[in-house]
Amino acid sequence: MSKVSRRKFLAGSLAGGAAVMLSPAKNAMAAGSFAGFxxxxxxxxDMTRCVGCRSCEAACNKEQKLPAPDQPFDDYSVFDQTFxxxxxxxxxxxxxxxxxxxxxxxxxxxxxxxxIQCNHCNxxxxxxxxxxxxxxxTNEGAVVYDGSVCVGCRNCMIACPFHIPGYSYSKVIDPVxxxxxxxxxxxxxxxxxxxxxxxxPAQVLTFGKRKDLLKIARxxxxxxxxxxxxxxxxEKTVGGTGWLYLSGEPFEQLGFDTTLQKEPIINNVKxxxxxxxxxxxxxxxxxxxxxxxxxxxxxxDDHHDSDAEEGEE
Amino acid sequence: xxxxxxxxxxxxxxxxxxxxxxxxxxEKLFLGLTLDQYLNQVVRNKFNWILTAIMAVGIPFIIYxxxxxxxxxxxxxxxxxxxxxxxxxxxxxxxxxxxGFMLGTTVEIFxxxxxxxxxxxxxxxxxxxxxxAVVYLLVDLGQPWRLAYPMVYAxxxxxxxxxxxxxxxxxxxxxxxxxxxxxFEWIGWPNAKKFIRKGTIGLTVSGIILSTLHxxxxxxxxxxxxxxxxxxxxxxxxxxxHYFTSSIPGGLCMVIAVSTIVIMTMAWRCDxxxxxxxxxxxxxxxxxxxMGLITYLVIKLIAVAHDNEWVYLATGWGxxxxxxxxxxxVLPLVLFAYGIRHKMVTMVRIGAFVTIAGILLNRLNxxxxxxxxxxxxxxxxxxxxxxxxxxxxxxxATYRFIxxxxxxxxxxxxxxxxxxxxxxxxxxPEREQEIPARA
Amino acid sequence: MFVDSxxxxxxxxxLLSGLFLTLPxxxxxxxxxxxxxxxxxxxxxxxxxxxxxxxxxxxxxxxHHHTTGTGTADQYCSKCHSEYKELVKVACQDCHPTxxxxxxxxxxxxxQDIFHADMNGLVGAYHQNxxxxxxEVGGPTGCEDCHARTEAGDEFxxxxxxxxxxxxxATAGH
Numbered sequence: 001m002s003k004v005s006r007r008k009f010l011a012g013s014l015a016g017g018a019a020v021m022l023s024p025a026k027n028a029m030a031a032g033s034f035a036g037f038x039x040x041x042x043x044x045x046d047m048t049r050c051v052g053c054r055s056c057e058a059a060c061n062k063e064q065k066l067p068a069p070d071q072p073f074d075d076y077s078v079f080d081q082t083f084x085x086x087x088x089x090x091x092x093x094x095x096x097x098x099x100x101x102x103x104x105x106x107x108x109x110x111x112x113x114x115x116i117q118c119n120h121c122n123x124x125x126x127x128x129x130x131x132x133x134x135x136x137x138t139n140e141g142a143v144v145y146d147g148s149v150c151v152g153c154r155n156c157m158i159a160c161p162f163h164i165p166g167y168s169y170s171k172v173i174d175p176v177x178x179x180x181x182x183x184x185x186x187x188x189x190x191x192x193x194x195x196x197x198x199x200x201p202a203q204v205l206t207f208g209k210r211k212d213l214l215k216i217a218r219x220x221x222x223x224x225x226x227x228x229x230x231x232x233x234x235e236k237t238v239g240g241t242g243w244l245y246l247s248g249e250p251f252e253q254l255g256f257d258t259t260l261q262k263e264p265i266i267n268n269v270k271x272x273x274x275x276x277x278x279x280x281x282x283x284x285x286x287x288x289x290x291x292x293x294x295x296x297x298x299x300x301d302d303h304h305d306s307d308a309e310e311g312e313e
Numbered sequence: 314x315x316x317x318x319x320x321x322x323x324x325x326x327x328x329x330x331x332x333x334x335x336x337x338x339x340e341k342l343f344l345g346l347t348l349d350q351y352l353n354q355v356v357r358n359k360f361n362w363i364l365t366a367i368m369a370v371g372i373p374f375i376i377y378x379x380x381x382x383x384x385x386x387x388x389x390x391x392x393x394x395x396x397x398x399x400x401x402x403x404x405x406x407x408x409x410x411x412x413g414f415m416l417g418t419t420v421e422i423f424x425x426x427x428x429x430x431x432x433x434x435x436x437x438x439x440x441x442x443x444x445x446a447v448v449y450l451l452v453d454l455g456q457p458w459r460l461a462y463p464m465v466y467a468x469x470x471x472x473x474x475x476x477x478x479x480x481x482x483x484x485x486x487x488x489x490x491x492x493x494x495x496x497f498e499w500i501g502w503p504n505a506k507k508f509i510r511k512g513t514i515g516l517t518v519s520g521i522i523l524s525t526l527h528x529x530x531x532x533x534x535x536x537x538x539x540x541x542x543x544x545x546x547x548x549x550x551x552x553x554x555h556y557f558t559s560s561i562p563g564g565l566c567m568v569i570a571v572s573t574i575v576i577m578t579m580a581w582r583c584d585x586x587x588x589x590x591x592x593x594x595x596x597x598x599x600x601x602x603x604m605g606l607i608t609y610l611v612i613k614l615i616a617v618a619h620d621n622e623w624v625y626l627a628t629g630w631g632x633x634x635x636x637x638x639x640x641x642x643v644l645p646l647v648l649f650a651y652g653i654r655h656k657m658v659t660m661v662r663i664g665a666f667v668t669i670a671g672i673l674l675n676r677l678n679x680x681x682x683x684x685x686x687x688x689x690x691x692x693x694x695x696x697x698x699x700x701x702x703x704x705x706x707x708x709x710a711t712y713r714f715i716x717x718x719x720x721x722x723x724x725x726x727x728x729x730x731x732x733x734x735x736x737x738x739x740x741x742p743e744r745e746q747e748i749p750a751r752a
Numbered sequence: 753m754f755v756d757s758x759x760x761x762x763x764x765x766x767l768l769s770g771l772f773l774t775l776p777x778x779x780x781x782x783x784x785x786x787x788x789x790x791x792x793x794x795x796x797x798x799x800x801x802x803x804x805x806x807x808x809x810x811x812x813x814x815x816h817h818h819t820t821g822t823g824t825a826d827q828y829c830s831k832c833h834s835e836y837k838e839l840v841k842v843a844c845q846d847c848h849p850t851x852x853x854x855x856x857x858x859x860x861x862x863x864q865d866i867f868h869a870d871m872n873g874l875v876g877a878y879h880q881n882x883x884x885x886x887x888e889v890g891g892p893t894g895c896e897d898c899h900a901r902t903e904a905g906d907e908f909x910x911x912x913x914x915x916x917x918x919x920x921x922a923t924a925g926h
Contacts, residue, residue: 049876051883053895058909072911074895084689091391110887129537131478132462133469149467152455154394155474159537163688166391167455169384175455193853201895202883203876207853212861216870223828257687260540268549269473272533275553276476276526283522287422291514295424 040122040141041188042210042242043197044217045115047254048227050204052079052100052113056196060098060117063183063195067095089255092117094166097180098196105253112247114254115196115204118143118164118180119234120242125265126156126165134177140189141210141242142182150176161238161260182242210242217246239264324581324717327726341499344717360578364706371703374696375452383455386696392685395453397693397701400680402449405673406442407481407531408556411564413439413488414517414524415601421517428597430590433495433721434575435568440488441715442567443481445708452700473533480527487520498725499718525557532556535679543683545625545634546675548616558612561605563672565598566645569665571712575722582716584723592658599661602668603649610642630686637678641671788878794905798898808889815881816842832867848874 058073060066071078079102081090089101098117105112124143127135132149135156152175157165166178183194192198193207206213214235221228233251234241237260245256252258261268325345329335336345343351355361378386387396416435419425451457463469463478490509497506509516532552535542539549548555572591576583583591617623625631648664651657682690693701716722786800805815812820817829821838824830841847849857852873861869872880886893895901906912 049880051879051893055909061910062908068916069910070916072915073909074911084691087689088392093391125537129472129474131469131472131475132459132467134467149459149462150456151459151462152457153474154455155472155534155537157391157394158534158541161538161540163392167389167394169387169389169455170382171384171455172380172382175382191855191858197853201875202879203852203872206870208858208861212858212869216861219870257540265537265539266471268536268539269533271550272473272529272536272553273471275529279522279525283525284518287418287518287521288514291422291424291518294422 037137037139037141038211039139040210040242041182041207042120042141042213042244043194044206044208044213044244044246046204046206046220046246047112047114048246048248049202050100050113050115051202052076052102052111053201054078054100055199055201056098056115056205057096057100059195059199060180061096063186064097064181066097069096092164092166092179094168094170094178097166097178101255103249103254105249108249112249112254114245114256116162116164117196117243118182119162120180120182121238121264122240122242123238123264123266125159125161125238128264128266128269129155129159131155138184138189140182140184142184142188143242144181144184145177145179147174147176152176159265161257161265210240210244213244217244220246233258236262238262239267326584326720326723329726338500341718364710367703367706368710371699371706374700375703378452378696378700383453386700387694388691388697390691392688393681393691395680396691397681397697398449398453400677401673401701402453402704403446404531404676404680406446406449408528408560408563408672408676409567409669410439410442410446411524411528411560412436412442412568413491413564414484414520415561415564416568417491417517417520419601421513422521427590428594430587431568431572431594431598433492434572434716435564436488436491437495437712437715437719437721438567438571439564440485440492441708441712443485443488445704445711447481447485448704448707449701452704473530473537476530477527477534480523480530484520484523484527487516487523490516491520492719495719495721495725498720524560528560529553529557538684540687541685542679543625543630543634543686544620544622545617545630546679546683548620550619551612551616554612555609555616558605558609559672559675562602562609562645562668565602565605566665566668566672569595569598569602569662570669573662573665575716579713579716579722582722586724587722595658595661595665596653596656599649599653599664602665603646603653606642606646606649606668610638610646613638613642630683633678633683637671637674641668641674645671793902794908795895795899795901809885814885844877845874848872848877850874852876 054073054076057069061069061073078090079100082088083090090099092099098115100113100115103112103114120137120141120143122137124135124137127137127143131153132151134146134150136144136146138144152167154165154167154177156177157163157167164179168175168178182188183192187194193205197205197207206216208216214232217232217235221230221232227248229247229250231251233245233247233256234243239262245251247254323345325336325341346354374386383389390396412435416428416432420428420432451460454460463475464482469475490512494506494509497503497509530553532555535547536549536552539547572595576588576591580588617626626635645664645668648660648667652660652664681693685691784801784803786802788798788800806812809815811825812822813824813826816822817826818824818833819839819842821836823836824833847868848871850873851857852871852875857871857873860866860871863869882891882898883893885891892898901909901912903912907914910916
């Protein structure tokens with residue numbers, strides 16, 4: 001009996017465990033860490049300059065051909081909007097890839113405006129969580145999305161540490177993830193700045209190579225230490241983001257999550273991914289071995305052993 | 314069914330009727346009753362009325378969801394992209410369906426054939442749980458018609474969900490093969506049954522591999538959300554082990570729970586082998602579940618210690634976490650320990666239900682309640698709740714439909730053997746006395 | 753030395769190219785008014801009352817840094833630009849590029865030997881300068897306080913006759 005079952009086992013495990021073949025790829029992808037493409041572009045957001053004119057929102061709406069807004073883009077009453085019992089401010093949605101929110105930090109005589117959009121991470125959690133590979137980090141630094149393969153599992157929305165991706169829930173036939181794509185198709189691919197950067201009247205937004213922007217940001221802090229917070233948000237957060245923020249007020253008072261880890265999100269998952277090939281390789285031999293040991297010299301209708309053994313984790 | 318038995322009418326339990334006539338498929342579907350008898354017993358059963366009522370309300374909502382989109386039945390939340398459909402349907406159904414591989418391993422790999430009377434119930438529980446987890450998934454996916462994309466068209470092999478997808482799909486096939494044995498007996502294709510039986514060991518081992526990985530992978534899915542899941546429920550190192558180890562008591566307790574419900578409400582369908590062994594098996598399963606639970610408890614505490622999260626225990630979330638651990642893990646452990654020691658099957662059964670509640674609470678906590686703990690709490694849309702309940706009702710209906718027919722709770726009689734039939738007939742009236750609920 | 757003819761030639765050039773006006777070095781040579789029309793698509797050109805601003809500002813360097821020959825009040829700038837020397841480049845757009853993120857300007861950012869790699873574009877320079885002062889002294893700060901919006905601007909901002917008819921406030925954020 002044991003010879004037969006060994007052979008059957010091999011056949012069975014090959015058929016059943018088709019995913020075995022894929023495990024090396026998983027590990028290769030997970031190995032090492034990726035610090036972003038060297039020539040990747042980014043945007044430095046200097047919040048000390050922003051006056052909350054919302055032109056970036058209007059430019060984004062036009063460039064990305066998004067649906068008409070619910071209120072005009074020169075309506076500043078939107079800054080007073082809150083959601084979920086006053087706990088949440090506006091956020092990017094399927095109809096708006098970027099929004100500006102107003103904050104009134106303690107001890108500051110004037111409000112601070114914060115533009116939010118996809119931060120275009122160096123090692124995006126959305127990308128690494130996607131099981132159909134709908135996301136791509138381009139050489140230019142943009143994190144773009146291919147709706148034609150999206151199954152709609154929304155794992156990217158779970159994974160994004162910044163709560164950025166929106167989803168067109170209202171669509172029945174072709175609902176897709178809606179998020180800022182850095183104007184990749186129409187602008188950044190051709191070396192032009194994204195629409196929001198171009199329209200910004202106060203040059204809150206500086207477009208450039210990420211590595212240069214970091215230097216510029218440090219220079220601004222150095223030149224004006226009293227004006228700026230010492231850190232650049234996005235320099236290290238979740239492995240570094242393409243969009244970087246300078247602020248005059250503490251970041252945590254402006255809705256930034258300053259508790260996020262420095263390592264890319266995928267690092268948290270690598271431990272599990274690493275066990276996958278081990279399980280695939282070791283379990284068959286281990287459990288077939290158990291089977292052979294447990295059933296050796298025993299008939300099929302063996303009843304006399306009454307100890308429970310089913311806790312075989 | 315109880316009423317019918319009073320008149321000496323027995324449900325179909327073999328290939329041939331007592332008179333030696335071979336049943337055809339239609340007769341098998343009607344349990345060997347006449348159409349009139351069958352319909353009467355369906356209508357008599359109050360539980361059928363409840364299920365019908367739930368479906369009558371819920372199925373229109375499911376249709377509505379597919380006509381008007383997800384946004385019409387959910388809050389269309391960007392912060393809580395996974396609502397009840399996945400939070401309950403996927404993350405709760407899958408661990409409770411670990412029974413298939415647990416009992417498969419016990420019987421086929423460890424050669425513990427004393428568990429055979431309940432093995433098929435465990436396998437079926439596994440299959441249906443997974444199948445309906447996929448049904449929930451299909452309702453939740455934005456583009457369910459693309460479900461096969463990660464298999465054939467667009468591969469994202471670095472993603473945990475890719476593993477989940479592949480493993481659930483392959484494991485579902487493995488389970489179909491495992492359960493098909495019962496189906497082949499029932500429909501009368503002995504050669505197909507023989508063919509599958511030959512591959513049992515292979516199927517069972519692939520079952521262990523796939524289950525280990527995707528039970529763990531479901532936990533690992535949340536390791537993508539370090540800033541969102543509350544630290545007490547989050548552990549980048551141990552999340553997958555938590556999900557895997559808790560699925561062991563989850564699956565075993567689900568078998569205890571289902572067998573309890575079955576013996577209380579469907580005793581007519583259980584043969585003596587099942588009835589006589591059930592109490593003993595319940596205790597044995599509970600022993601296994603206790604080992605799983607204690608392992609789970611230890612690793613849960615290790616995770617808190619590893620990330621040094623003790624300070625959170627003093628917060629409101631900490632109280633909630635301790636409630637989950639005390640009520641869902643420690644309490645059933647105590648019940649099991651007492652019940653096993655004193656051979657008190659009822660206490661063990663209560664322990665099993667408590668364990669299931671604990672696992673459900675853990676999954677709902679991770680996926681919904683302690684998710685986005687820094688933002689706000691979302692109460693699922695009423696339609697989302699209705700659809701979730703409806704799918705669960707369909708799950709129960711399917712479960713009963715199969716249990717009523719396939720030789721899961723009873724052994725199929727390929728040829729009429731006068732002796733066996735007469736034993737069964739004499740045995741059933743005695744059994745009826747101790748069973749409070751009707752068939 | 754700054755010459756009149758050069759000033760005229762320059763304004764001609766600017767008018768032709770539809771770009772920005774430039775400001776002369778000495779207040780006495782300064783134009784009374786400057787037409788700013790970079791955002792002419794969405795806003796009408798702005799008539800900048802230069803004479804008035806000369807009167808109210810303490811010093812040319814408030815706007816012109818160190819280029820007008822009146823010295824600079826900023827200690828940081830004065831480390832290099834301490835000489836009271838009028839430069840050839842005095843107009844805003846001589847230094848501040850109208851296309852601040854063109855390939856050349858972006859390339860400048862990475863050049864180690866350029867001190868002013870972090871150079872504001874012309875629009876950014878204007879607004880930062882104007883708004884900073886206006887906020888302090890209570891000058892106009894709203895967009896349309898200075899710029900009259902064109903119809904294209906109304907369309908762009910979905911305002912005026914292009915305003916959404918039904919304002920669904922509840923769905924704006926979610």
